[in-house]
Amino acid sequence: xxxxxxxxxxxxxxxxxxxxxxxxxxxxxxxxxxxxxxxxxxxxxxxxxxxxxxxxxxxxxxxxxxxxxxxxxxxxxxxxxxxxxxxxxxxxxxxxxxxxxxxxxxxxxxxxxxxxxxxxxxxxxxxxxxxxxxxxxxxxxxxxxxxxxxxxxxxxxxxxxxxxxxxxxxxxxxxxxxxxxxxxxxxxxxxxxxxxxxxxxxxxxxxxxxxxxxxxxxxxxxxxxxxxxxxxxxxxxxxxxxxxxxxxxxxxxxxxxxxxxxxxxxxxxxxxxxxxxxxxxxxxxxxxxxxxxxxxxxxxxxxxxxxxxxxxxxxxxxxxxxxxxxxxxx
Amino acid sequence: xxxxxxxxxxxxxxxxxxxxxxxxxxxxxxxxxxxxxxxxxxxxxxxxxxxxxxxxxxxxxxxxxxxxxxxxxxxxxxxxxxxxxxxxxxxxxxxxxxxxxxxxxxxxxxxxxxxxxxxxxxxxxxxxxxxxxxxxxxxxxxxxxxxxxxxxxxxxxxxxxxxxxxxxxxxxxxxxxxxxxxxxxxxxxxxxxxxxxxxxxxxxxxxxxxxxxxxxxxxxxxxxxxxxxxxxxxxxxxxxxxxxxxxxxxxxxxxxxxxxxxxxxxxxxxxxxxxxxxxxxxxxxxxxxxxxxxxxxxxxxxxxxxxxxxxxxxxxxxxxxxxxxxxxxxxxxxxxxxxxxxxxxxxxxxxxxxxxxxxxxxxxxxxxxxxxxxxxxxxxxxxxxxxxxxxxxxxxxxxxxxxxxxxxxxxxxxxxxxxxxxxxxxxxxxxxxxxxxxxxxxxxxxxxxxxxxxxxxxxxxxxxxxxxxxxxxxxxxxxxxxxxxxxxxxxxxxxxxxxxxxxxxxxxxxxxxxxxxxxxxxxxxxxxxxxxxxxxxxxxx
Numbered sequence: 089x090x091x092x093x094x095x096x097x098x099x100x101x102x103x104x105x106x107x108x109x110x111x112x113x114x115x116x117x118x119x120x121x122x123x124x125x126x127x128x129x130x131x132x133x134x135x136x137x138x139x140x141x142x143x144x145x146x147x148x149x150x151x152x153x154x155x156x157x158x159x160x161x162x163x164x165x166x167x168x169x170x171x172x173x174x175x176x177x178x179x180x181x182x183x184x185x186x187x188x189x190x191x192x193x194x195x196x197x198x199x200x201x202x203x204x205x206x207x208x209x210x211x212x213x214x215x216x217x218x219x220x221x222x223x224x225x226x227x228x229x230x231x232x233x234x235x236x237x238x239x240x241x242x243x244x245x246x247x248x249x250x251x252x253x254x255x256x257x258x259x260x261x262x263x264x265x266x267x268x269x270x271x272x273x274x275x276x277x278x279x280x281x282x283x284x285x286x287x288x289x290x291x292x293x294x295x296x297x298x299x300x301x302x303x304x305x306x307x308x309x310x311x312x313x314x315x316x317x318x319x320x321x322x323x324x325x326x327x328x329x330x331x332x333x334x335x336x337x338x339x340x341x342x343x344x345x346x347x348x349x350x351x352x353x354x355x356x357x358x359x360x361x362x363x364x365x366x367x368x369x370x371x372x373x374x375x376x377x378x379x380x381x382x383x384x385x386x387x388x389x390x391x392x393x394x395x396x397x398x399x400x401x402x403x404x405x406x407x408x409x410x411x412x413x414x415x416x417x418x
Numbered sequence: 419x420x421x422x423x424x425x426x427x428x429x430x431x432x433x434x435x436x437x438x439x440x441x442x443x444x445x446x447x448x449x450x451x452x453x454x455x456x457x458x459x460x461x462x463x464x465x466x467x468x469x470x471x472x473x474x475x476x477x478x479x480x481x482x483x484x485x486x487x488x489x490x491x492x493x494x495x496x497x498x499x500x501x502x503x504x505x506x507x508x509x510x511x512x513x514x515x516x517x518x519x520x521x522x523x524x525x526x527x528x529x530x531x532x533x534x535x536x537x538x539x540x541x542x543x544x545x546x547x548x549x550x551x552x553x554x555x556x557x558x559x560x561x562x563x564x565x566x567x568x569x570x571x572x573x574x575x576x577x578x579x580x581x582x583x584x585x586x587x588x589x590x591x592x593x594x595x596x597x598x599x600x601x602x603x604x605x606x607x608x609x610x611x612x613x614x615x616x617x618x619x620x621x622x623x624x625x626x627x628x629x630x631x632x633x634x635x636x637x638x639x640x641x642x643x644x645x646x647x648x649x650x651x652x653x654x655x656x657x658x659x660x661x662x663x664x665x666x667x668x669x670x671x672x673x674x675x676x677x678x679x680x681x682x683x684x685x686x687x688x689x690x691x692x693x694x695x696x697x698x699x700x701x702x703x704x705x706x707x708x709x710x711x712x713x714x715x716x717x718x719x720x721x722x723x724x725x726x727x728x729x730x731x732x733x734x735x736x737x738x739x740x741x742x743x744x745x746x747x748x749x750x751x752x753x754x755x756x757x758x759x760x761x762x763x764x765x766x767x768x769x770x771x772x773x774x775x776x777x778x779x780x781x782x783x784x785x786x787x788x789x790x791x792x793x794x795x796x797x798x799x800x801x802x803x804x805x806x807x808x809x810x811x812x813x814x815x816x817x818x819x820x821x822x823x824x825x826x827x828x829x830x831x832x833x834x835x836x837x838x839x840x841x842x843x844x845x846x847x848x849x850x851x852x853x854x855x856x857x858x859x860x861x862x863x864x865x866x867x868x869x870x871x872x873x874x875x876x877x878x879x880x881x882x883x884x885x886x887x888x889x890x891x892x893x894x895x896x897x898x899x900x901x902x903x904x905x906x907x908x909x910x911x912x913x914x915x916x917x918x919x920x921x922x923x924x925x926x927x928x929x930x931x932x933x934x935x936x937x938x939x940x941x942x943x944x945x946x947x948x949x950x951x952x953x954x955x956x957x958x959x
């Protein structure tokens with residue numbers, strides 16, 4: 089796999105205990121990669137390093153084989169969509185979109201107008217040139233920001249929490265449209281999110297970040313089924329983390345930690361005995377909070393009519409992911 | 419790498435400002451440390467009298483300005499009556515009269531040969547003018563006229579931010595009208611009132627034009643410094659300058675202390691109380707009449723200037739109103755190169771000094787707000803310092819610092835050159851330009867500049883196409899205030915001007931000395947019109 093966008097040992101230190109990296113990551117041409125991590129995991133810093141707003145302390149970045157590590161943002165050819173869009177309030181939609189086309193060199197006015205019209209049509213905002221950005225809805229502003237980033241024909245597209253400012257009802261549809269659009273343009277894309285669902289829907293691959301380090305890179309299935317660390321297992325998807333006697337009850341050995349997804353636990357005639365303490369109905373299924381006799385709690389996803397609160401149940405695991413007990417950190 | 423360069427620039431700017439605004443004051447302090455001069459200052463009753471006069475005149479100005487400005491603010495913010503809007507616009511009129519022009523307008527209007535005195539003299543058949551416009555009373559009259567605006571504007575702004583529901587809550591708690599006023603409205607207005615008091619106090623303490631023209635034998639510290647310096651007793655002038663600076667600093671610290679924190683900011687914004695129409699017809703008529711009468715009083719100085727500017731030389735002797743009116747004075751000002759010169763001088767010096775102050779303020783905004791350089795506190799303090807010290811103090815300090823050639827001590831002879839007066843204007847402009855532009859920078863989202871960079875715009879393109887357009891209103895406000903201040907300046911000019919740099923205010927003074935009242939008034943009218951035009955451009959959004 090040839091990396092179109094490559095990060096090699098990229099490191100940025102803020103204080104002695106706050107650092108990002110070293111991060112090494114290769115992204116193929118036309119691929120969409122999600123940077124997924126909790127807040128403070130360094131994903132935005134990584135994005136800003138790529139855009140050139142921060143200078144790394146060590147390591148390098150290459151785009152299409154060119155080392156861009158010390159290239160200033162203005163000459164990096166990275167299109168960026170900011171979290172709050174950062175549309176210029178003193179310019180109208182057309183002028184916002186034209187900004188980068190003009191900044192990149194001198195072109196005729198006609199060519200600029202044609203390009204603006206083309207990208208606005210691409211984001212389904214044809215004819216919006218003379219609108220004021222303040223008059224647009226959140227979703228429209230997001231698309232103008234995308235059009236503005238794409239207009240100078242960048243080599244890489246960077247998106248910072250692209251959907252966090254939209255209301256939840258709009259998010260899912262926008263996610264699909266965004267993916268379709270990026271794939272149509274065919275641009276290599278990296279985006280930052282803290283929502284697993286967004287990363288799964290939008291990314292070809294997902295890089296999970298924790299404390300400034302990439303824990304695992306893989307497809308959604310890989311992360312879910314074969315998490316490389318306990319952190320990935322618990323951060324991606326719902327998970328019961330079982331230790332000690334409870335782990336042994338589901339087939340673990342001493343010194344092992346078991347991670348069992350709620351849907352991989354089921355009520356059976358025999359198995360670990362426990363009592364249903366809470367039931368949370370979600371429609372197609374229900375989450376049952378089960379308490380073992382030793383007082384440990386875990387979650388089971390089952391049929392909505394499988395058990396009642398207070399009922400005595402037996403639980404068995406279909407499949408468990410095994411980790412050895414981590415030494416220092418979890 | 420980039421970070422270190424920002425720090426170096428920050429340090430360079432801080433040093434430049436220190437050299438410009440702190441160093442001259444330190445030199446004055448050093449020169450004042452002469453035993454003889456100190457002894458002279460302490461032993462002469464005149465010095466203490468001047469210092470005391472400065473202090474009590476300033477406090478009385480605060481009281482008078484509050485007495486006029488605060489009730490007006492309540493009237494215009496809380497009540498609805500015919501003509502409220504039109505009057506509200508007129509009420510800021512004193513702001514377009516530069517201090518010295520306001521003073522001569524008062525001279526033409528209320529002076530012993532002014533319109534009012536003449537009218538009374540004629541009406542009552544008196545042998546001479548019924549009064550002389552001189553001494554503390556005259557000074558306080560001018561101060562009250564020009565400074566009530568601070569109380570009026572700041573109190574109105576404070577009232578507009580009051581929350582209607584807060585007053586309703588007090589009513590629901592069964593508080594009477596007086597109690598609500600004392601316990602709710604006044605405490606919440608405290609920061610606005612204290613701010614206005616501070617502004618008035620500092621302005622009155624630094625006031626030079628009114629005591630210079632109307633003081634006569636009654637000396638304030640500002641005029642005392644000037645006459646000591648003109649008489650050649652430099653060491654004593656340094657001591658006086660330092661004494662006035664100390665009073666200013668102590669006043670500033672004490673008044674800042676009373677300001678308290680702004681509670682309304684903490685609580686967030688509600689809806690301002692709605693204006694109540696005045697119901698009783700008699701009261702409404704009274705309020706309206708009082709409002710118009712007040713507006714006429716405000717407008718009289720402007721009209722006086724205009725009228726006097728139309729009076730040809732030596733045509734107006736004993737009549738109540740001038741018998742001949744013509745444009746001959748205007749023609750003379752614009753046709754005689756020697757008379758046009760001060761106009762051009764003021765314009766180029768105000769333009770250059772405003773540009774310089776704006777550039778310094780922009781650099782300060784970038785370094786303080788964007789780069790957050792280590793010395794940002796220093797930069798901000800240095801920008802504010804010229805506001806805290808009276809104009810006379812700075813003028814004398816600059817004349818002292820740049821009156822000798824000591825290149826190793828970073829002192830060059832600038833006295834007598836065309837550089838010094840514009841430099842003084844720059845110093846005087848730094849606080850207004852700095853405040854406006856730093857405020858603008860603080861409201862500017864840094865992400866917008868990053869967005870421009872990610873779209874391929876370099877530093878200068880970003881500055882030209884994103885930062886400056888977005889700073890536009892703040893820039894215009896700061897620049898227009900700086901320009902108007904420099905254009906009408908008298909305080910610094912009277913200490914530092916040379917024949918080649920004589921500005922409008924100085925020309926007005928010499929025209930008055932030659933008894934060419936008409937020409938003096940023409941300059942006053944031109945200053946007034948230019949100030950109004952520039953301020954209205956600056957206030958446009």
